[in-house]
Amino acid sequence: MTLRVYNTLTRRKEEFQPIEPGKVRMYLCGPTVYKPAHIGHLVGPVIFDTIKRYLTYLGYDVTFVINITDVDDKLINRAREQGCSVQELARRMEQDYFENLRTIGVDTVDHFPRATEHIPEMIAAIQRLIEKGHAYEVDGDVYFDVTKDPDYGKLSHRRLDEMLAGARVEADERKRNPADFALWKRSKPGEPAWDSPWGPGRPGWHIECSVMSMKYLGETLDIHGGGLDLLFPHHENELAQSECCTGKPFVKYWLHNGLLRASGAGKVGGAHNRYGDLTEQQAEQEAVKLAGSKGAESVKKLFEKFSPEAIRLFILNTHYRSPIDFSEERIAEVARSLEGFYRLIETFEELTGEDFYALPAPTRRNQTTSLEGLPEEFRKELETLRDRFFECMDDDFNTGGAVGVLFELRRAINGFIASRTPGTGPLSAEDRTALRKAMTLLKELAGILGLFRKRPQRPAGADDQLVGQLIQILIDLRSEARKNRNFELADRIRDRLAELHIVLEDRPDGTRWRRE
RNA sequence: GGCGCCGUAGCCAAGUGGACUAAGGCAGCGGAUUGCAAAUCCGCCAUCGCGGGUUCGAAUCCCGCCGGCGCCUCCA
Incomplete structure (x- = not known):
């Protein structure tokens, strides 16, 4: 190459x-x-x-x-x-x-x-x-x-x-x-x-x-x-x-x-x-x-x-030699597409208790993340994606193509997680290691584009902590309602919060919330 | 007038002769999952501006046309 x-x-x-x-x-x-x-x-x-x-x-x-x-x-x-x-x-x-x-x-x-x-x-x-x-x-x-x-x-x-x-x-x-x-x-x-x-x-x-x-x-x-x-x-x-x-x-x-x-x-x-x-x-x-x-x-x-x-x-996202039309809508769209990565990172951190941004990712191609020991199919998929990423970058720094590969990598990892966490059960030690390696690869490749190097600064107000605690109270009350099959109340809470751009996600292991 | 670039799905965009029966994202639609959602996964959604030509084979090369744009001004 x-x-x-x-x-x-x-x-x-x-x-x-x-x-x-x-x-x-x-x-x-x-x-x-x-x-x-x-x-x-x-x-x-x-x-x-x-x-x-x-x-x-x-x-x-x-x-x-x-x-x-x-x-x-x-x-x-x-x-x-x-x-x-x-x-x-x-x-x-x-x-x-x-x-x-x-x-x-x-x-x-x-x-x-x-x-x-x-x-x-x-x-x-x-x-x-x-x-x-x-x-x-x-x-x-x-x-x-x-x-x-x-x-x-x-x-x-x-x-x-x-x-x-x-x-x-x-x-x-x-x-x-x-x-x-x-x-x-x-x-x-x-x-x-x-x-x-x-x-x-x-x-x-x-x-x-x-x-x-x-x-x-x-x-x-x-x-x-x-x-x-x-x-x-x-x-x-x-x-x-x-x-x-x-x-x-x-x-x-x-x-x-x-x-x-x-x-x-x-x-x-x-x-x-x-x-x-x-x-x-x-x-x-x-x-x-x-x-x-x-x-x-x-x-x-x-x-x-x-x-x-x-x-x-x-x-x-665009090849460097092409002109780019500026538009806020376009940037907003890109911002939306990034959310999926942030959610994956969050999921990874919850599943493994590790800090994604502290993962020691390789910074040289000849020291690239080892994928030894990963399930065969998953490993092959990641290797193919990695090769394609390099092919893009080797071809006159085709960052647009490389970004596309990053999205595919995200889907591959999400798919792996989905296949391993069918119920509430925690990840096995082996799967945790596999996930960690895959995420390390993601960090390694994204890092070349200067992405995901630091935890993004969320717009945070001074009373952010308080807001979090208040929402947690609502989530707890709603969970109780759900347990009692009082879905009408549960949905009302969720809808009212949605009006405030607070989105709730019910997961096997509990309810998560985020701003939108 | 001179030099050059671009036209790929609703939108953005990669690919520039054969693994293309064309990446990826956003939006949309169907399914799995869910009490319903959200998230996630699976699937669907393009004959590559138009017309000729070259070639066994073209989104990719050549010619013509249409449409958009840049530089020729101390604008990154």
Whole structure:
């Protein structure tokens, strides 16, 4: 079994072979931290976090970097409106971003380099490009000369002459060629500025990614990721300047994820919705408005409505290269489908007295959960499902297929339980062991997708304990009524509770309740 | 105008030449179970946008058409 990945550069699925055996160097373009994150900002991180989890599971030592763009026009404008410094705004939004990543379980990132902390390296790279004749200075601005790079356009598969014919690139008198892009921008008064050989200024957008990725990962990366929207011009430019600078291949595998979009309305929070001169709060309201009619809203608000796990599964349910239409109904549906897993986990814990989330699940493929000693049929079923899970993941990280397998695994385990607990009898020691192994496998595979790693936080009020005790009283009274065959009363209790979204389940071993 | 993507059941979605008489989820329906439910299990629910072609064989490849979308604007 080999891992195959789709490479934008070659437009083909290729066998994954890292440059240095056993090591993977991975870079993902991160956010410009100028406004609160919306769910679209989480798509890339969730996908590449999952990719890192799988690569790690396969035994690779993975270094994963996401950059933080903390200087740029949008930040400058926004900070001005808010009357704070660019740095203040950037740090605040960066915190918001980190919090969201934590919430949704993205915790495999090794470095979050900030652009502003790598200015000297950028200046050095720009100087090198000038020396090599790939860049030129005009009045304190430095541009990359695309005509000096015969490879320019190879990533996005565009030809320079065609691009120029497109006539949408507005000609700037100062550039030698309309497609040339800024490496260094002279700063206007009042803007953040750093000293450079070309006078005070700040870096262009693309150079930070070249410099920071190479600083933390070396001159050639194994994987470079980002949204499809970044393919051109950002990644094309990044690639051009990097290779012209080092003379070496910059990236072996370019991976691009599809974008989240408001149904038929273009990308969420994208070019169609200009937040340019809105305040933070207005921007958020604007986003909510979109959400009301199918757009995005700030992730924070979304987390109030849906569990992070549901949002994560919503993202991973679709193949990463496909676009996803955002819709709350869809997320709600996914959330509902998760309930079955939570019930299984609960059942498992009641049946065995174990803590599912504390089960020591293997984290490497070559140490996968042993299914020795399980009933033959059950064991075969689990093995087949496990193989299918790997097949999916090996095929360009087909998380959608892998999720499907997880659901089948759930059904297999439920079926096993159903076949072993016909009456009230407790599980035999053997069956308990079998169940434990099956659940360990579930945890192992789900963990690769970043699911079921922590007990979900149920919306809990301060008087939750009291509520539980009160419901228990009602359950006890109802049980007595049932024992006396007073079903009318028993049903009335159940119906009244249902009105309050409290669902009762009568099981052989007693009545269980849950909120819905 | 250039480059590219997509169209699979009521909805979402995997599969992209042969184990497909097409995963999985949500919703729905039937059965087992239950005092009745809930939960769970079993079963049912798609000739893969349309028309041609290639092939022993196509959801999967080619051509045409229809419909939807992205990029070519410092938007993840």
